[in-house]
Amino acid sequence: MMPLRLAWWLVLAASPGVAAASPAASPGIVQDESATRAELLALRREIARHDELYFRRGAPEISDFEYDELKRRLRALEAAAPDAGGVGDDRTGAFPVARHGAPMLSLDKAHTDEELGAFHARIASRLGREDVVYRVEPKYDGIAVSLTYEHGRLLRVVTRGDGSEGDDLTANARVLLPALPARLSASAEGAATWPARVEVRGEVFMSLTEFARLNAEREAASEALHASPRNLAVGTLRTHDPADVAGRRLELVCFGWGVWERGAGEGPPETLASFAAWLAERGLPVAGGVQIAEGRAGMLAAVAAARAASAAGDFPTDGVVVKLERVADQHVLGVGPAGPRWAVARKFEPERASTRLLGITWQVGRTGVLTPVAELDPVALGGATVARATLHNADEIARRDLRVGDTVWVARAGEIIPAIVGVDKTRRAVASQPYDFPDTCPACAAALAREDGRAAWRCVNAACPAQAARRIAHWASPSALDLRGLGPALIDKLVAGGAVRGPADLYRDDAAVFADLGSGAARRLREEIAASRARAKADGARLLTGLGLPGVGRESARKLAESFGGLAELAQADEARLRAAGLGRATAQGVAEHLARAEVRAEFAALLAAGLGETWETSGAAGVFAGQTVVVTGRLARWTRAEVEARLAAAGARVASDVTAATTLVVAGEAAGSAREQARKRGVEIIDEAELVRRLEVR
Numbered sequence: 108m109m110p111l112r113l114a115w116w117l118v119l120a121a122s123p124g125v126a127a128a129s130p131a132a133s134p135g136i137v138q139d140e141s142a143t144r145a146e147l148l149a150l151r152r153e154i155a156r157h158d159e160l161y162f163r164r165g166a167p168e169i170s171d172f173e174y175d176e177l178k179r180r181l182r183a184l185e186a187a188a189p190d191a192g193g194v195g196d197d198r199t200g201a202f203p204v205a206r207h208g209a210p211m212l213s214l215d216k217a218h219t220d221e222e223l224g225a226f227h228a229r230i231a232s233r234l235g236r237e238d239v240v241y242r243v244e245p246k247y248d249g250i251a252v253s254l255t256y257e258h259g260r261l262l263r264v265v266t267r268g269d270g271s272e273g274d275d276l277t278a279n280a281r282v283l284l285p286a287l288p289a290r291l292s293a294s295a296e297g298a299a300t301w302p303a304r305v306e307v308r309g310e311v312f313m314s315l316t317e318f319a320r321l322n323a324e325r326e327a328a329s330e331a332l333h334a335s336p337r338n339l340a341v342g343t344l345r346t347h348d349p350a351d352v353a354g355r356r357l358e359l360v361c362f363g364w365g366v367w368e369r370g371a372g373e374g375p376p377e378t379l380a381s382f383a384a385w386l387a388e389r390g391l392p393v394a395g396g397v398q399i400a401e402g403r404a405g406m407l408a409a410v411a412a413a414r415a416a417s418a419a420g421d422f423p424t425d426g427v428v429v430k431l432e433r434v435a436d437q438h439v440l441g442v443g444p445a446g447p448r449w450a451v452a453r454k455f456e457p458e459r460a461s462t463r464l465l466g467i468t469w470q471v472g473r474t475g476v477l478t479p480v481a482e483l484d485p486v487a488l489g490g491a492t493v494a495r496a497t498l499h500n501a502d503e504i505a506r507r508d509l510r511v512g513d514t515v516w517v518a519r520a521g522e523i524i525p526a527i528v529g530v531d532k533t534r535r536a537v538a539s540q541p542y543d544f545p546d547t548c549p550a551c552a553a554a555l556a557r558e559d560g561r562a563a564w565r566c567v568n569a570a571c572p573a574q575a576a577r578r579i580a581h582w583a584s585p586s587a588l589d590l591r592g593l594g595p596a597l598i599d600k601l602v603a604g605g606a607v608r609g610p611a612d613l614y615r616d617d618a619a620v621f622a623d624l625g626s627g628a629a630r631r632l633r634e635e636i637a638a639s640r641a642r643a644k645a646d647g648a649r650l651l652t653g654l655g656l657p658g659v660g661r662e663s664a665r666k667l668a669e670s671f672g673g674l675a676e677l678a679q680a681d682e683a684r685l686r687a688a689g690l691g692r693a694t695a696q697g698v699a700e701h702l703a704r705a706e707v708r709a710e711f712a713a714l715l716a717a718g719l720g721e722t723w724e725t726s727g728a729a730g731v732f733a734g735q736t737v738v739v740t741g742r743l744a745r746w747t748r749a750e751v752e753a754r755l756a757a758a759g760a761r762v763a764s765d766v767t768a769a770t771t772l773v774v775a776g777e778a779a780g781s782a783r784e785q786a787r788k789r790g791v792e793i794i795d796e797a798e799l800v801r802r803l804e805v806r
């Protein structure tokens with residue numbers, strides 16, 4: 108237990124606003140009542156501040172581990188000075204609010220097996236038997252949502268909020284969640300016996316694969332990495348314009364219900380297993396990795412098994428939820444102030460290790476933004492050796508008062524990216540000095556600038572070689588011009604030679620560009636460059652992706668390529684014109700600002716002078732279904748037949764009504780007809796609606 112307690116007080120010591128908290132206030136040590144009250148109030152304020160950062164802004168300052176320690180300390184103090192507790196609140200004020208029919212509760216937490224044992228003891232005593240039947244499910248780490256269906260139709264999607272009312276995110280959820288049916292399926296017998304109204308409770312999250320994909324894109328562009336899949340899911344679902352998060356994929360999982368008004372339809376299930384079966388039959392996604400366990404020993408074994416399996420799933424998880432399987436048992440237990448008495452969340456602390464911070468290095472991105480990286484004394488963590496950790500931005504260093512030489516706690520946040528989650532200030536050298544932030548660019552020594560309201564520092568030197576290298580790397584990446592032979596070492600060499608200051612210079616056919624290369628390497632590179640010139644002409648979306656316009660990925664680039672005839676026209680575009688091309692509000696604004704910058708204008712001019720981007724080809728030819736002949740069979744929940752055919756055509760497909768030798772793909776909806784059978788016989792690829800939505804990258 109010692110490391111936890113130690114870390115707890117380190118966290119408090121690091122938090123401004125909790126001066127009253129000190130090791131002397133540890134449970135078991137007597138202190139006077141007013142001091143306890145002062146600490147309790149300070150701690151509540153501090154926790155409320157972290158709730159605000161976590162729930163509303165999706166940008167926590169402290170790790171879950173640190174937060175849980177604060178909550179644990181609060182519980183200890185509350186036990187000494189009982190007072191009403193508080194719940195979080197994720198309403199943002201930016202969306203309309205909607206009331207929940209039944210309150211959306213939180214869950215009590217258990218941090219140890221002893222606490223789980225106590226949970227079982229309470230339940231066994233209340234039910235009067237030991238052989239209690241439990242359901243153990245992974246605890247998905249995303250944003251809690253309530254989906255209201257009336258007579259089988261989706262009415263709204265609302266966040267937990269303060270438990271009584273939350274943000275109404277229906278419009279965003281409809282476009283961002285491929286797994287969210289607009290209509291519930293009929294039962295297997297074909298009968299539409301939906302309840303008059305039901306609130307399905309679940310979690311929206313981002314898969315680890317998707318999170319890794321998005322971060323890999325950012326890494327390739329030397330942009331600061333997203334902190335965690337949870338934050339990214341929260342930020343994405345709460346976007347002000349879905350077009351701004353085009354191409355990000357969110358998932359949904361359902362595991363509970365609030366209101367269930369039967370009307371003329373079916374009544375609520377009697378067990379969670381039958382509820383899961385109902386969800387699946389109705390087309391709603393259910394939790395995987397579920398275990399049914401009996402009694403205290405069975406439950407503890409299931410939790411241990413879930414813990415061992417937790418790294419294997421493709422979803423962010425921070426523990427398991429243990430619930431009573433039988434609804435009648437749940438009713439006997441009832442609901443307490445923190446949540447139902449029939450369920451508990453067993454949190455698994457992320458794997459942590461302590462090591463020394465050897466230094467902080469700075470990476471320069473293609474727009475000049477500087478990202479700090481912690482250089483660590485290599486340490487074993489989660490089966491890998493960790494030598495670097497992400498620090499996100501300069502403010503994080505200042506807020507934690509992180510110093511070179513410090514002993515730090517490193518954890519694998521979101522199970523992927525190692526991050527610093529705490530500083531052990533007791534082990535700080537007396538002579539240690541606050542971190543001295545650089546005031547010049549590590550690559551070009553130009554002065555740095557800080558943009559208003561942004562946490563990032565930028566190198567504003569348009570001629571910075573590190574920025575040039577990053578811009579070229581982005582241009583050369585597979586989704587842009589795909590110059591496979593142009594790796595980081597070669598790019599650095601070309602930039603260091605002085606003749607290459609941006610992508611356009613590669614196309615000037617200037618011997619100086621290749622002067623430092625051997626003749627074979629120069630020839631190969633010239634061939635690749637020539638091929639990429641043809642690619643830029645044949646597919647404007649590639650060229651526009653390669654430009655690295657802020658917030659513009661492949662999908663937005665495709666829209667721009669379709670809407671603009673060439674670079675000269677794009678250069679003139681204002682925000683309204685960019686929005687008309689299909690960009691989201693924030694993206695359009697960012698791109699308009701970007702286009703107004705002198706160095707960007709110069710880069711466009713250089714590309715045009717090098718014969719790139721005067722005009723390009725587009726549309727169907729570049730669509731995801733280009734060259735495909737597609738047949739749609741059965742009903743889709745999301746679109747009418749006309750809508751889906753229009754979308755397929757826009758993505759380059761030829762849409763046909765019957766499966767023939769020319770058919771390359773069949774989309775099979777609900778109650779798919781003989782076309783599916785035909786396709787199977789002919790060995791034609793068959794996809795379902797969810798996969799179609801994914802391929803269309805629908806927003």
Ligand code: IVH
Binds near residue numbers: 251363394
């Ligand atoms: S059951 C009455 N099952 O965790 C609450 N919750 O900390 C019943 N969560 O608000 C919740 N995975 O958003 C349940 N398999 C799971 C879950 C899960 C994630 C979330 C849920 C809840 C929060 C409680």
